[in-house]
Amino acid sequence: MTTTTPDVLAEIDRRTDELIRLTTDLVGFDTTVRGDAREPARDEADLQEYLAARLRAAGATVDVFTPKPGDLPDSPQTPPGLGFDGRPQLVARFAGTGGGRSLLFNGHIDVVSAEPRREWSSDPFRAEVRAGRLYGRGTCDMKGGIAAAVIAAETLAALGVRLPGDLLINTATDEEWNGAGTLASVGYGVRADSAIVPEPTDLDVVTAQRGILGGTLTVAGRPGHAEYPPGDWRTGGAVNAIEKTLPVLAALQRLRERWADDPAHSHPLLPPPSLVPTTIHGGEWWVTYPSSCEVGLDITYLPVQADAGGWASRVRHDIEQAVREACAADGWLTAHPPRFVWDTELPPAEVDSAHPLVGAVTASATALGRTPRLLGEPSWTDAATLTRIGSTPAVCLGPTATRPDGSPTLHTIDEYIEVTDLVDTAKALALAALALTAPAPASVPAV
Ligand SMILES: [Zn+2]
Structure with missing residues (x-):
């Protein structure tokens, strides 16, 4: 049968x-x-x-x-x-x-x-x-x-x-x-x-x-007593790493909005690419200017954004460039650019x-x-x-x-x-x- x-x-x-x-x-x-x-x-x-x-x-x-x-x-x-x-x-x-x-x-x-x-x-x-x-x-x-x-x-x-x-x-x-x-x-x-x-x-x-990219960026500062004026960073003054992170976060947000608005980044089945700060750690002591601030990033990107090998090198480049441009107006950040460490990468x-x-x-x-x-x-x-x-x-x-x-x-x-x-x-x-x-x-x- x-x-x-x-x-x-x-x-x-x-x-x-x-x-x-x-x-x-x-x-x-x-x-x-x-x-x-x-x-x-x-x-x-x-x-x-x-x-x-x-x-x-x-x-x-x-x-x-x-x-x-x-x-x-x-x-x-x-x-x-x-x-x-x-x-x-x-x-x-x-x-x-x-x-x-x-x-x-x-x-x-x-x-x-x-x-x-x-x-x-x-x-x-x-x-x-x-x-x-x-x-x-x-x-x-x-x-x-x-x-x-x-x-x-x-x-x-x-x-x-x-x-x-x-x-x-x-x-x-x-x-x-x-x-x-x-x-x-x-x-x-x-x-x-x-x-x-x-x-x-x-x-x-x-x-x-979508592909997924995870990484952290670290913005440098310089410690000093938070209840004293920080002084001039060029002559050894303190720098607040948390405050220096703000323009970097704003640049990432602008890049996310640009990606979402870009018709070249639209896909009939997928949400637009995204870039979300998901963790933040900064500072050592509540009476000290923070000497560093680390931001964790979760990035999702479309197949069209992948490089020739199918991975995220172009996406990484876009993010690093947006941050570099945001730092250009700031002497400290130009002299001490944020450091990126990219880790997990999952292909679209x-x-x-x-x-x-x-x-x-x-x-x-x-x-x-x-x-x-x-x-x-x-x-x-x-x-x-x-x-x-x-x-x-x-x-x-x-x-x-x-x-x-x-x-x-x-x-x-x-x-x-x-x-x-x-x-x-x-x-x-x-x-x-x-x-x-x-x-x-x-x-x-x-x-
Ligand atoms: Zn599952």
Whole structure:
């Protein structure tokens, strides 16, 4: 008997409780993301082994690997020599029967901190269903998406659906930090003809995302007793670094406004580029003129602003030039220009809306009665790494990320996923797998 698409959808419906249980199990592993290279691992290895056992039992060949420092592709995404002790990556392969295209489901197992835990209505690491919603840290972002991918693949395997192309699942660490896990997976050789990342998207199809650049700038001052006149800086007088930072901040704000107003920087799917001072530290003592002031910057930029290699060198140049111009009228700042230190850099990415992947994923959600839109991602996901560095065009499609009032559920207290979305995500992924592992139609260029 041939398995039909309605059989697949009915079987996923039948597995709803199992899907909730799997998501709950994944939430039970504490995989709170590290914020720097020195933080020890938590339950990442246990979660990956749990998934590996499950996927092997479903018939996949599974590889759980711990990248070594130096295994990562050369990229400004991660600090040099970053290690992965206790943070393995996983790739599972359901082998196709041959002649088809390969498809990858990618998801990040890390979650943001659940603190302050006491404000949750229930334990963030013991997911529970209330009124059709599954509550817990990572239910929506994105252990629910991973569970949906696993159930989709398991269902196809259990029904004996013979996909022509390989179906791969890659679960990675560190997305919430700098995307190191998927970068390491790509370095390990994980790739496919196309990929879907079931990040929360409201079942819309996210095809574009901005790049991200993080850095700090430090404005110098010179200490002196704050209750005495500072004197002339040219003859050794004190200089207030906090006050010298004000024209620099004003210049950054003007640059942000210029970017937002520039038609060359508009994108049909993405918000305009932005530049936001997010941290500030200055001064040593309340009775002393501050000798330095450090400002942290979060910059988001469009694909069109990327340099020829796809990175942010032009954006960095624009920012440094705007600051230099702001300093030109100030003798101290001209003699002591602010210092920039650029750190994390995540690439922008875009998949053409005419790409067969976009049509197939859109059709999958449409078949479920949804009305998917093509959208840009205001933040960043591992889909960019797959697209840009892994030669694997990737889009996101996953559960609803907004409450009925429009506010996001991501990274919040009482994060939840609608159970219907969990099921629809699994269904959409299964339908997409049926379409995207078929041989490429003659009229469509191979991806
Ligand atoms: Zn996410």
